[in-house]
Structure formats: C-alpha cells, structure tokens
Amino acid sequence: MGKSKSLNGNIYLKTVLFGLPSIVLLLLFVLGPIIMTFYFSFTNMSLTGAAARDTQFVGFDNFIRMFQDPSFKTSVINTIVFLIASAVIGQQIVGFLVAYLMKQKARPFRRIIGILILAGWITPEIVVAFVWFAFLSDSGTLNIMLGFINIEPIAWLLKFPLVSVIFVNIWHGAAFSMLMYQAALDDIPQEVEEASKIDGANAWQRLWRITLPIIKGSAVTNMVLVTLQTLGVFTLIYALTGGGPGEKTTTLPIFMYDQAFxxxxxxxxxxxxxxxxxxGISLSLLYIRFLKTD
Amino acid sequence: MNTFQKRILLLSVLFLAILTLAACGGGEGKSSKSANEIEIVYKAPDESFESWMKEAKEQFEAENEGVTVKITPIDSNEGDYPNKTILMMRSADTAPDIVMEDSEGLKPNAAAGYLAPITDKLEEWEDWDHFYEAVKDGVTGEDGEFYGVPISTDVRGLWYNKTVLEKAGIETPWNPESWDDVLAAAEAIKDDVEVPIWMNSGKAMGEGTTMQTFLMLLNGTDSDLYNEDTGKWVVSSEGFLDSLKFIDHVYQNDLGPSLSWGITGQAGAKVSTELMPKGEVGIALDGNWMSGNWQESGNSPWPEWEDHIDITAMPTMDGQGDGKVTVSGGWTLAIPEKAANKDLAFEFIKTATSKDNLRYGTALTPRKDIAELDDYQQMTYQQKITEFLEFTTYRPTYDEYPMVSSNIQKAVEAVTTGTLTPEEALEQFKKDVNRDVGEDKTEEE
Structure with missing residues (x-):
C-alpha cells in the first residue's frame, strides 16, 4: 500500500514538473492577452490623440456603439455567410469528397492529386490573394477562358465579391480537410467494409451507414479547427478586396482592423x-456538444 | 532508460523552460543605439527623399566627427505608415531620432505624447523666419507648441492632357470656371481615352480620397466640414450633398476609371505611372507631386511629359469665392519624445532643411527664400503651382479627424460603386459620425 502511494505521489510530482513550463507559457501568452483584451474593450484606448496618453474606463460604451453600428451588423452577417459557405460547407465537402474519391486509388494518382491540392494550402495567404486577384481581374485568366465561349469579361471582385472570396478560401483551405479525412478514412477497418459488402450494402449505404458514422469524431474535430481558422481569415480578404466594394466583404476581422488601425x-x-x-468559443462548444449527444 | 538518464532529461527540460521564460522577460529599456548615431525613418519608396537625405547625411557626418546618420526606409502604403511609425515611437527601444511625419498625424500624435515639442529650439534658429507662416500652422500642436519642421507642402489641382483636350476641341491652356465645365470636358473626351477623369474614390486610397477628391469638392461649396467657431463637425450640409452628387455624376456616366481597379489601392500608381504616360487619362484631380513620377529620377520617367500635360486649378462649384480651390498638407520632420539623441537630431534637421540643402524632389518648398531661387522657379509649372498657396485651405486634423475622414471615404466609395445614392450616403455619414464622435460634437448646417 505504502509503496504504491509514494509511487503515485512521484508520478503526480513529475506530471506537475513537466507540465509547469507549458502552463506558465500558456498563462503568460494566452490567458494574459485575453484578460488584457477584456479590460481594454471597456476603455477608450486609442492609437493616437489625447486618448492615447490618457486612456479612460468607459464602461459599456464600446459595446453600445457596436450594436448601434450598422457596419457591425453587416460584418457579422458577412462573417457568418463566409464561415458557413467557405468552411463548414465548402472546405468540408470538397475535402471529404477528394479524400473519399482518392481512397484505394493507385498510389501515383493519390500522390499527384494530393500534391496539387496541398499546393493551395501551403501557399501563403498573401500570395494566394495576388494569384487570385490576377486570375479574376478584367483581363485575367478566368475572363480569357470565358472569352472562348463568348462570355463578356466579368469584374468578379466587384460584381460577386463575397462569392469570390468564399471560393478563394475554399481553394486555399480544402487541403487541410482533405488530410484530416484521409487519415480518418484510412483508419476504417477493412473487415467492416468487407463485411458490409458481403451483406449486400451498396456504395451509398456503405458511405452513409458505415463510413460517415465511423469518421464522425474526426469530422467534428475538423469542423472546430476549420471554423476557428476561417473566423480569423484576414490577409486573404484584405489583400483581395480590402473589405469592399462598400462593405460587401467586410468580415469581423476586417472591421476590427479598420476601427483599430x-x-x-x-x-x-x-x-x-x-x-x-x-x-469562436460558442461555435466550438456547440460542435463538441453535438458530438456528445450520440 | 535508467534513473540517471531520466533525471538528466528532466533537468534539461526544466532548464530549457526557464531559459525560454528568461528570454521573454529581458530587453526592457536597453537601447542598442550609440550616443553618436541618429536614425531617421521615412515612408518608402521615395527616391527624392532618399537622395536628399543622403546628401544631408554626407555633409552632416563630415561636419560632425564620429557621428553616423542612419536612414531607414519603411516600406509602406499611405494607410499603414502612420501605424508603423506610431508603434515605433511608443517604445524607447524602437523610437527613431527623427520621423518623417505627415502633417495630418502631427496634431494627434503630439496630443498623444509621441512627439517632442521643439518650440525653444526653433526660436533660437535664425532660419525659422524663412518658413511660410501658413505652413507653420501645420506643425503646431493643439497646445500651441511647434512639433516639427516642415519639409514640403502640397496642393491639389487638375492635371490634364493638352493633346487629348485639344483634339476634342477644348481650348488650352484650360481654365474651367465651374464643376460643370469640368464635367463637360470629361464628357467631350469620353470616347478618346480610357479614363476621362481620374479621382481617388475608394476606401483603399485612404486619406487620398478625402483630401484629393472630397475636400477639393466640399471646399469649393459654401459649406464646411468643421465649424471652427463652435468646435463641432458639420455632419450634414448642402455642400456635402453637392460634392457626393459630383462624384455620382462622374461614375454613373462612366467618366471615371473602371471600378475593377479604380477603387483598389493600386489605382493611383496605375494612373500616374502607366495610363497617363500612355495618354489614356484626360483629366486627373490629384496632387502636385504627380509629375514627380515622370522626372528622370521618378518611378516612371517620361521626358516628353511637359509637351502633353498641364495643370490648372480646381474651380469652385459655381465659381463662387476665389473661383478656385485647393487643399494643402505636407510632410514634416519631427522628433519622437522617446528619441535617444534629441539634440543631435535637431542639429541634423537644421542641416537638412537649410536654404542650400532642402531640395525634396518636385515638392513645394515650405521656405520663402528657396521659392525665390531661380533653379526652383525653373521647375516645370512650379510658379503656377506655388500660386495655388494663395487660396489654399488646410484640414481640421483634430483628434476625431481620422474617424470623420474614414466615414467620408466610406460615403464616397458607396456613391462611386452605386451602392448608395448621394442622399443615402449623406444620411449614412451623418449617422456614422454622430455615433463615432458623439452627437455632442456634431451639428447640421
């Protein structure tokens, strides 16, 4: 008894010791800024002008102003549309489809397609933005291609700004979901699939009854990650449209930047x-709850 | 792994963690700069500024044994430069000794305590009397102290392509007397050029849209943006609406640039370095510095530019007042409060802005004695442009100005893209400014 107790104590001590550095770092660099942010959001802190020297506590003024600001409402709506269309639907579905279709295909085929899609992901956001800015411009590749089938050039970023940035973000981010789903799909035991085949399940039934339920956990994890990544997208939109024209692509990060800087x-x-x-926190909790219900 | 190895491992992990933390806490208050080095930061790219500073540096270093002047470019667009320099000035570790400062940011930055007052130093400097009085207003803080030495001033006007206008039967030199004259000229050349009239009209151009376009219009009406008597912002006026209607007319009648590039941040450069030399722009409502691009040392040398391009003053709406209107700003050299070598920095500013040295490209000079020099007068159109200073206006760059200005840009872009009518945009502007600066600081005409 006595021996095992001291062993437990030893493990506990080690756990704390090993955990301590990361706990301290997390407190310092994650919790610290969050608390500061919380405090600053109740002040009239300013980058320049008299308020920069003499920052004052202003209570809920910033939040009252925010909820009266139509631009804030527009940005929230844009953020939600951008999030659902490009991340929740776009990247998830494209990522899954690519991973699913590539499953059990020849190795060279998987390699080539995988690299092509990964190329979009590893390209820095600012480069992606410039590439697409050129691709979508008046005399860009897309309009030249449309010209072959006699369609007049379309000013994509002006006429369909939100659709354009959504599309670009799917192109940029789908590889991440693809990797997640590839790993999840590879983990499905072959016996299960073979057993269902022998029982006479068709491809659709196998996907719906076997594959999806097994990878549900990965799907939710992926959903959380992709949601958080997409909520924070700034460079891509800022470099492509600057949040415009007007406020058509102003998402919350862009709105925040405009107000602060x-x-x-x-x-x-x-x-x-x-x-x-x-x-971000509410959506993550929601997904995790959704995972737990079954 | 035996116990000994485990202990070693544990120790090294702890050691690493402590090192990391120690590294994070260090560096406070220590400046790596030596007492004999001064650093000057400027908004790049700006070859005129760079070559002027290099000459001043050579002279200053020759005259002051052991002193080094470090010229640091800050690659940045119009909108980000103030942020970058403010962030540098906030810490003694990064504050330069001299900052090239837009007169727009000078008042708020002085109020924020980022800049050091230099009134005492300036009053002891005999050259200070040679600076234009009007330009000195631009470097005065709200407390009445001077916070910088002006290095340039500027005006805005209508650059126009003589060849294009003449071909359309418009007499040159062109002297439009009202907004209608300007619009009529643009209409006349509509089919001859890609851009009949260029003006900054987007949020991406930041202050350029407010100053080069909107205030050039508003100041030509009978309305003001700021009521100096009551100290309040005028959020709704007849002149504001008329200005938006002018912009609306330009874009609804396809007299402006194509919106797909015309409201992006790259538009200004495209117009001045690409389209104007190609003769594809009829009229450009823009700053006097535009021709700097076409000099031999500019971004887009165009030796024959004088044969094609001329400048004229922007008329007031119906020819009221002086009949002409312009808005001035300009750049200054200022010393941050947290600079390490303030005295040496001021000595360098004196050298750089002396009568013999202050040659900042084609910028309008803030010194009367330089304006009288022959080589200054010989610069193309310089005399004509300097005359604009007689009827110029300055911006009300008080603390709230950046917020008012970005709401102006928002209104202009909304009208430009046709998202809102001029009336709706005015209504939106009123609401936005009331909310952003507080209703106690606004009024309606």
Missing amino acids: VNYQLGYGTAISLVLLVI
Missing part, C-alpha cells in the same frame, strides 16, 4: 475582437 480606436477594436472570441 485606420480610425485608431484601439478600445473599440478590442471590443470587436472580444465578440469574435465569443463567437
């Missing part, structure tokens, strides 16, 4: 970032 209202900007944080 164009209007110099840091306090207001941090208040917006807090809302973004709350949205």
Whole structure:
C-alpha cells in the first residue's frame, strides 16, 4: 500500500514538473492577452490623440456603439455567410469528397492529386490573394477562358465579391480537410467494409451507414479547427478586396482592423475582437456538444 | 532508460523552460543605439527623399566627427505608415531620432505624447523666419507648441492632357470656371481615352480620397466640414450633398476609371505611372507631386511629359469665392519624445532643411527664400503651382479627424460603386459620425 502511494505521489510530482513550463507559457501568452483584451474593450484606448496618453474606463460604451453600428451588423452577417459557405460547407465537402474519391486509388494518382491540392494550402495567404486577384481581374485568366465561349469579361471582385472570396478560401483551405479525412478514412477497418459488402450494402449505404458514422469524431474535430481558422481569415480578404466594394466583404476581422488601425480606436477594436472570441468559443462548444449527444 | 538518464532529461527540460521564460522577460529599456548615431525613418519608396537625405547625411557626418546618420526606409502604403511609425515611437527601444511625419498625424500624435515639442529650439534658429507662416500652422500642436519642421507642402489641382483636350476641341491652356465645365470636358473626351477623369474614390486610397477628391469638392461649396467657431463637425450640409452628387455624376456616366481597379489601392500608381504616360487619362484631380513620377529620377520617367500635360486649378462649384480651390498638407520632420539623441537630431534637421540643402524632389518648398531661387522657379509649372498657396485651405486634423475622414471615404466609395445614392450616403455619414464622435460634437448646417 505504502509503496504504491509514494509511487503515485512521484508520478503526480513529475506530471506537475513537466507540465509547469507549458502552463506558465500558456498563462503568460494566452490567458494574459485575453484578460488584457477584456479590460481594454471597456476603455477608450486609442492609437493616437489625447486618448492615447490618457486612456479612460468607459464602461459599456464600446459595446453600445457596436450594436448601434450598422457596419457591425453587416460584418457579422458577412462573417457568418463566409464561415458557413467557405468552411463548414465548402472546405468540408470538397475535402471529404477528394479524400473519399482518392481512397484505394493507385498510389501515383493519390500522390499527384494530393500534391496539387496541398499546393493551395501551403501557399501563403498573401500570395494566394495576388494569384487570385490576377486570375479574376478584367483581363485575367478566368475572363480569357470565358472569352472562348463568348462570355463578356466579368469584374468578379466587384460584381460577386463575397462569392469570390468564399471560393478563394475554399481553394486555399480544402487541403487541410482533405488530410484530416484521409487519415480518418484510412483508419476504417477493412473487415467492416468487407463485411458490409458481403451483406449486400451498396456504395451509398456503405458511405452513409458505415463510413460517415465511423469518421464522425474526426469530422467534428475538423469542423472546430476549420471554423476557428476561417473566423480569423484576414490577409486573404484584405489583400483581395480590402473589405469592399462598400462593405460587401467586410468580415469581423476586417472591421476590427479598420476601427483599430485606420480610425485608431484601439478600445473599440478590442471590443470587436472580444465578440469574435465569443463567437469562436460558442461555435466550438456547440460542435463538441453535438458530438456528445450520440 | 535508467534513473540517471531520466533525471538528466528532466533537468534539461526544466532548464530549457526557464531559459525560454528568461528570454521573454529581458530587453526592457536597453537601447542598442550609440550616443553618436541618429536614425531617421521615412515612408518608402521615395527616391527624392532618399537622395536628399543622403546628401544631408554626407555633409552632416563630415561636419560632425564620429557621428553616423542612419536612414531607414519603411516600406509602406499611405494607410499603414502612420501605424508603423506610431508603434515605433511608443517604445524607447524602437523610437527613431527623427520621423518623417505627415502633417495630418502631427496634431494627434503630439496630443498623444509621441512627439517632442521643439518650440525653444526653433526660436533660437535664425532660419525659422524663412518658413511660410501658413505652413507653420501645420506643425503646431493643439497646445500651441511647434512639433516639427516642415519639409514640403502640397496642393491639389487638375492635371490634364493638352493633346487629348485639344483634339476634342477644348481650348488650352484650360481654365474651367465651374464643376460643370469640368464635367463637360470629361464628357467631350469620353470616347478618346480610357479614363476621362481620374479621382481617388475608394476606401483603399485612404486619406487620398478625402483630401484629393472630397475636400477639393466640399471646399469649393459654401459649406464646411468643421465649424471652427463652435468646435463641432458639420455632419450634414448642402455642400456635402453637392460634392457626393459630383462624384455620382462622374461614375454613373462612366467618366471615371473602371471600378475593377479604380477603387483598389493600386489605382493611383496605375494612373500616374502607366495610363497617363500612355495618354489614356484626360483629366486627373490629384496632387502636385504627380509629375514627380515622370522626372528622370521618378518611378516612371517620361521626358516628353511637359509637351502633353498641364495643370490648372480646381474651380469652385459655381465659381463662387476665389473661383478656385485647393487643399494643402505636407510632410514634416519631427522628433519622437522617446528619441535617444534629441539634440543631435535637431542639429541634423537644421542641416537638412537649410536654404542650400532642402531640395525634396518636385515638392513645394515650405521656405520663402528657396521659392525665390531661380533653379526652383525653373521647375516645370512650379510658379503656377506655388500660386495655388494663395487660396489654399488646410484640414481640421483634430483628434476625431481620422474617424470623420474614414466615414467620408466610406460615403464616397458607396456613391462611386452605386451602392448608395448621394442622399443615402449623406444620411449614412451623418449617422456614422454622430455615433463615432458623439452627437455632442456634431451639428447640421
């Protein structure tokens, strides 16, 4: 008895010792800034002007102003549309389809397709933005191709700005989901699939009854990751459209940047970032809850 | 793995963690700069500034044994430069000794405590009397102290392509007397050029849209943006609506640039370095610095530019007032409060802005004695442009100005893209400014 107790104590001590550095770092660099953000969002902190020297506590002023600001509502709607269309639907479905279709195909085929799709993912956002800016421009590749079938050039980023950035983000991010699903699909025991085949299940039934339920956990994890990544997308949109024309592609990160670094209202900007944080946390909790119900 | 190995492993992990933490906490307050080095930061690319500074540096280093002047370019667009320099000025570790500062940011940055007042130093400097009085207003903080030395001033006007206008039967030199004259000229050349009239009209151009386009219009009406008597922002006025209607007319009648590039951040460069030299722009409402691009040392040398391009003053709406209107800003050299070598920095500014040295490209000079020099007057159109200073106006760059200005840009872009009518955009502007600066600081005409 006594021996095992001291052994337990030893393990406990080791756990704490090994965990300590990462706990300290997390407190310092993750929790610290979150608490600061929380505090700053209740001040009139400014990048310049008198308020930069003398920052004052202003209570809920920033939040009242935010909820009265139609641009805030527009950005929330844009953010949700962008999130659902490009991440939840776009990247998930494209990623899954590619992974599913590539399953059990010849190795060279998987390699080539995999590399092509990964290329979009490893390209830095700013480069992706420039590539697509050129591709979608008046005399860009897309309009030249459309010209072959006698379609007049379309100013994509002007006429369909949100659709364009959604499409670009799917192109950029689908590889991540593809990797997640590839790993998940490879983990499905072959015996299960073979057994269902012998029992006479068709391809559709196998996908719906066998594959999807088994990879559900991975799907939810992927959903959380992709959602958080997409909520934070800034460079791609900022470089492609700057949030415009008008406010058609202004998502919350762009709106936050404009308030904090164009209007110099840091306090207001941090208040917006807090809302973004709350949205991220709520969505993650929602997904995890969804996973637990079954 | 035996016990000994495990202990070693545990120790090294702990050691690494402590090292990491120690590294994070260090570096406070220590400046790597030596007492004999001054650093000056400027908005790049700007070859005129760079070559001027290099000459001043050579002279200063020759005159002051052991002193080094470090010229640091900050690659940046119009919108990000103030942020980058503010972030540098906030810490003693990164604050340069001299910062090239837009007069727009000078008042708020002085109020924020980022800049050091230099009134005492300037009053002891005999050259200070040679600077234009109007330009000195641009470097005065709200507390009445001077916070910088002006290095340039600027005006805005209508650059136009003589060849294109003449071909359309418009007499040159062109002297439009009202907005209608400008629109009529643009209409006349509509089919001859890609861009009949260019003006900054998007949020991406930031302040350029407010200053080069909107204020050039608004200041030509009978309305103001800021009421100096009451100290309030005018959020709704007849002139504001008329200005938006002018912009609306330009874009609804296809007199402006194609919107697919015309409201992006790259548009200004495309117009001045590509389309104008090609003769594809009829009229450009823009700054006097535009011709700097076409000099031998510019971004897009165009030796024959004088044969094709001329400049004229922007008329007021119906020819009221002086009949002409322009808006001025300009750049200054300022010393951050957290600079390490303030005295040496001021000595360098004196050298750089002396009568013999202050040659900043084609920029309008802030010094009266330089403006009288023959080689200054010989620069193309320089005399004509300098005359604009007689009827110029300055921006109300108070603390709230950046917010008011970005709401102006939002309204202009909305009208430009046809998202809102001028009336709707005015209504939106009123609401936005009331919310952003507070209703106690606004009024309606």
